[in-house]
Amino acid sequence: MKKIWEFFKGTLVLVAKGSKAYYTWLLFLLTLMTIGTFAYAYQLKSGLIVTAMRDQVSWGFYISNFTFLVGVAAAAVLLVIPAYVYHWKPIKEIAVLGEMLAVSAMVMCLLFVTVDIGRPDRFWHLIPKIGILNFPQSLLAWDVVVLNTYLVLNLTIAVYVLYQMYHRREPNKAVFNPLVLFSIPAAVAIHTVTAFLYNGLSARPFWNASILAPRFLASAFCSGPAFMIVIFQVLRKYTKTDIKNEAIFKIAELIAYAMFINLFLLGAEVFKEYYSNTIHLAPMEYLYQGLKGHSDLVPYIWTATFFNVTAFILFLVPQTRENFLTLNIGCVLIFTGIYIEKGMGLVIPGFVPGALGEIYEYSPTGIEILLTIGIWATGFFVYTMLLRVAIPILNGDFHVGDDGVTPVIGDDRFIVRRPGFVSGRSDAEADLEASA
Amino acid sequence: MKTRGNPQEDRPMPDTETREQRIFRLSRRKALKGLAAGVGALAIPGRKASALTWQDFLQKNFRELTRAEVETVIARLEKEYSARFKKDVKVKATPPIEGVLYGYGLDLSRCIGCRRCVYGCVDENNQSRDPQIQWIRVLQLEKEKGVDLEHAEYYYNPREVPAPGHFYMPVQCQQCRLPPCVKVCPVQATWKEIDGIVVVDYNWCIGCRYCMAACPYGARHFNWKKAGLPAGEMNPETHYLGNRPRPVGVVEKCTFCIQRTREQPGKYPACVEVCPTGTRKFGNLLDPESEIRYIIENKRVFILKEDLNTQPQFYYFYAT
Numbered sequence: 001m002k003k004i005w006e007f008f009k010g011t012l013v014l015v016a017k018g019s020k021a022y023y024t025w026l027l028f029l030l031t032l033m034t035i036g037t038f039a040y041a042y043q044l045k046s047g048l049i050v051t052a053m054r055d056q057v058s059w060g061f062y063i064s065n066f067t068f069l070v071g072v073a074a075a076a077v078l079l080v081i082p083a084y085v086y087h088w089k090p091i092k093e094i095a096v097l098g099e100m101l102a103v104s105a106m107v108m109c110l111l112f113v114t115v116d117i118g119r120p121d122r123f124w125h126l127i128p129k130i131g132i133l134n135f136p137q138s139l140l141a142w143d144v145v146v147l148n149t150y151l152v153l154n155l156t157i158a159v160y161v162l163y164q165m166y167h168r169r170e171p172n173k174a175v176f177n178p179l180v181l182f183s184i185p186a187a188v189a190i191h192t193v194t195a196f197l198y199n200g201l202s203a204r205p206f207w208n209a210s211i212l213a214p215r216f217l218a219s220a221f222c223s224g225p226a227f228m229i230v231i232f233q234v235l236r237k238y239t240k241t242d243i244k245n246e247a248i249f250k251i252a253e254l255i256a257y258a259m260f261i262n263l264f265l266l267g268a269e270v271f272k273e274y275y276s277n278t279i280h281l282a283p284m285e286y287l288y289q290g291l292k293g294h295s296d297l298v299p300y301i302w303t304a305t306f307f308n309v310t311a312f313i314l315f316l317v318p319q320t321r322e323n324f325l326t327l328n329i330g331c332v333l334i335f336t337g338i339y340i341e342k343g344m345g346l347v348i349p350g351f352v353p354g355a356l357g358e359i360y361e362y363s364p365t366g367i368e369i370l371l372t373i374g375i376w377a378t379g380f381f382v383y384t385m386l387l388r389v390a391i392p393i394l395n396g397d398f399h400v401g402d403d404g405v406t407p408v409i410g411d412d413r414f415i416v417r418r419p420g421f422v423s424g425r426s427d428a429e430a431d432l433e434a435s436a
Numbered sequence: 437m438k439t440r441g442n443p444q445e446d447r448p449m450p451d452t453e454t455r456e457q458r459i460f461r462l463s464r465r466k467a468l469k470g471l472a473a474g475v476g477a478l479a480i481p482g483r484k485a486s487a488l489t490w491q492d493f494l495q496k497n498f499r500e501l502t503r504a505e506v507e508t509v510i511a512r513l514e515k516e517y518s519a520r521f522k523k524d525v526k527v528k529a530t531p532p533i534e535g536v537l538y539g540y541g542l543d544l545s546r547c548i549g550c551r552r553c554v555y556g557c558v559d560e561n562n563q564s565r566d567p568q569i570q571w572i573r574v575l576q577l578e579k580e581k582g583v584d585l586e587h588a589e590y591y592y593n594p595r596e597v598p599a600p601g602h603f604y605m606p607v608q609c610q611q612c613r614l615p616p617c618v619k620v621c622p623v624q625a626t627w628k629e630i631d632g633i634v635v636v637d638y639n640w641c642i643g644c645r646y647c648m649a650a651c652p653y654g655a656r657h658f659n660w661k662k663a664g665l666p667a668g669e670m671n672p673e674t675h676y677l678g679n680r681p682r683p684v685g686v687v688e689k690c691t692f693c694i695q696r697t698r699e700q701p702g703k704y705p706a707c708v709e710v711c712p713t714g715t716r717k718f719g720n721l722l723d724p725e726s727e728i729r730y731i732i733e734n735k736r737v738f739i740l741k742e743d744l745n746t747q748p749q750f751y752y753f754y755a756t
Contacts, residue, residue: 047661047684048643049567055657058648118643118658118685121493125623125642132497132624140622140646202744203616203652279586355654356575356607357585 010407036374056360064343066112075224076102077187090247106151108379206283221258223338256315307337532631541717549604556710566664609655609690610748617647635677
């Protein structure tokens with residue numbers, strides 16, 4: 001018990017220490033979080049009328065962000081499979097970073113749902129036994145269960161692995177392996193359930209297509225990993241982290257496959273709607289062409305389509321995939337493209353035209369945007385805190401002392417530029433350098 | 437006949453300003469004004485919260501309350517509403533009548549689109565006047581196209597109705613036998629009563645609006661802000677599951693005027709009573725002598741979106 005307490009105190013010391021850049025970054029995030037908090041306070045006081053949501057479009061920007069972030073949380077599984085199922089070393093070293101991203105994304109998801117509901121004071125109604133969770137009838141009840149499970153699962157795995165590394169021990173396989181293996185179907189479950197949440201509504205033909213859940217999964221395996229690739233490069237440039245190029249290129253290759261499936265499924269959907277040309281085509285027409293002169297979403301969805309196709313080509317061709325400039329362009333394109341497609345591009349056409357054919361054009365208000373920025377900042381804050389502890393453990397700067405209790409902290413800067421350091425080199429190159 | 441009010445009329449909007457610009461301008465101005473004041477609202481319930489607020493906060497789902505607890509809740513609500521509206525407000529919790537299953541008939545050949553029902557409903561059921569909440573929507577349809585919702589016009593506002601070449605179709609909660617809204621509610625805040633009425637416990641709803649996404653008839657409405665209900669216009673005869681004043685942040689819907697129809701002797705729903713053309717019919721589906729049964733047996737009825745298998749208790753028909 002004392003060991004855990006000392007470890008915990010050590011992590012507190014760690015997060016409080018850092019370079020100027022670290023403090024500046026935290027201050028920046030805290031400022032955005034404060035603005036978001038004020039926006040939320042204002043929304044609580046006035047009601048959701050301060051958003052652009054109305055009876056016609058009863059879910060908007062918050063739920064769009066929520067849906068997208070459930071996808072980002074999948075990043076973990078794309079790292080966990082090569083790391084723990086195939087024991088591929090370059091990724092095994094960094095899988096914990098993916099799990100932490102999943103934790104941060106889940107925190108954001110829960111925050112987005114919280115700010116979207118009309119009576120957050122009644123959240124306890126969802127707790128089984130104390131309140132009433134309508135399980136298994138309501139897919140939202142399922143979502144509450146799987147999202148929270150996934151959050152706790154990833155947090156447990158990450159903390160356990162790091163705690164063992166801190167003690168310079170290997171994780172206990174009997175405990176660890178079942179947890180990691182369980183996290184794979186759990187990642188699939190959060191997507192499937194979130195897709196079913198929309199999919200099960202016969203009132204909304206745009207969502208009521210069985211291709212929705214597969215599309216969710218495919219796009220999730222693009223957006224989360226694309227984010228990871230960028231984060232990995234930032235980490236190895238500004239912190240003492242060694243991430244091999246092979247790991248990054250392998251992830252990029254996996255993204256290319258996922259994006260192909262995503263585009264294929266989208267094509268299948270577009271064909272079915274346009275060729276059969278029933279009244280259920282209307283939402284897709286609204287999205288891609290505009291309906292009766294209403295075309296707010298049209299430029300966005302075409303941008304997203306262009307981004308996704310371009311990124312697919314960049315990631316497919318080995319030359320552009322293994323060139324950091326084009327790779328990073330591809331990552332940004334994918335992240336933005338999926339953000340539009342799986343966010344507003346998915347949620348809004350579900351409501352337009354409405355159940356009785358009415359067209360209401362939704363675009364978020366200033367309050368919705370500020371609140372959303374605040375939640376994203378919170379997510380980055382959580383991720384930064386987690387990384388602040390994880391990275392020194394991974395590179396050996398934070399470990400238990402010789403007495404087996406007191407923590408040893410070898411890094412009190414965290415975010416620093418590392419001039420002259422060549423990251424991403426292969427082991428062979430490193431050996432060559434060492435021998436020279 | 438003259439129409440009553442276009443839903444859009446009350447919100448004047450200069451032509452030069454788009455909706456987005458307006459929302460942004462309003463929200464920005466309000467944001468600056470309200471930001472500081474709003475922080476206090478974060479604490480729920482705050483230090484100043486009275487015992488009543490705590491009782492309200494901790495109240496169980498209506499269906500789990502004992503008879504004694506229902507009485508306590510009702511006494512508390514009556515006190516709260518009477519103080520707020522400065523009149524003697526009554527809140528009933530009349531249970532379903534045995535052997536009754538409500539059914540509704542709407543004669544499309546008679547409706548002239550005057551919207552009397554829309555406003556009769558608002559007056560009876562204490563909907564918010566600002567912003568406007570209406571449980572009935574009247575669609576103007578083209579005779580040539582028939583019941584084609586994609587070409588429906590909601591904001592029609594001619595000098596006189598019916599407009600040539602058009603017919604009208606009011607839509608409200610269809611009180612489905614297999615209600616998708618009930619199925620999706622994560623906390624069982626909405627359910628179907630044994631007499632067929634789909635109700636909402638406004639004190640249990642968490643405001644997630646999943647039911648609104650699930651409803652194929654646009655029958656559910658959300659309290660986006662605190663209801664604007666002038667004391668003078670407030671109907672003090674209320675039912676817990678029906679027309680009592682709704683709090684902010686919850687969903688509401690048509691209840692076939694539960695506060696009227698469940699009484700003995702009962703009254704017709706307000707929309708049936710106010711309709712000047714006799715378009716609207718209401719009765720007990722289990723009673724072979726009822727008017728609604730006569731209509732089903734002798735006219736040709738249809739239900740809206742029958743392909744979704746929601747099995748409405750709301751029947752449209754053409755009597756002539």
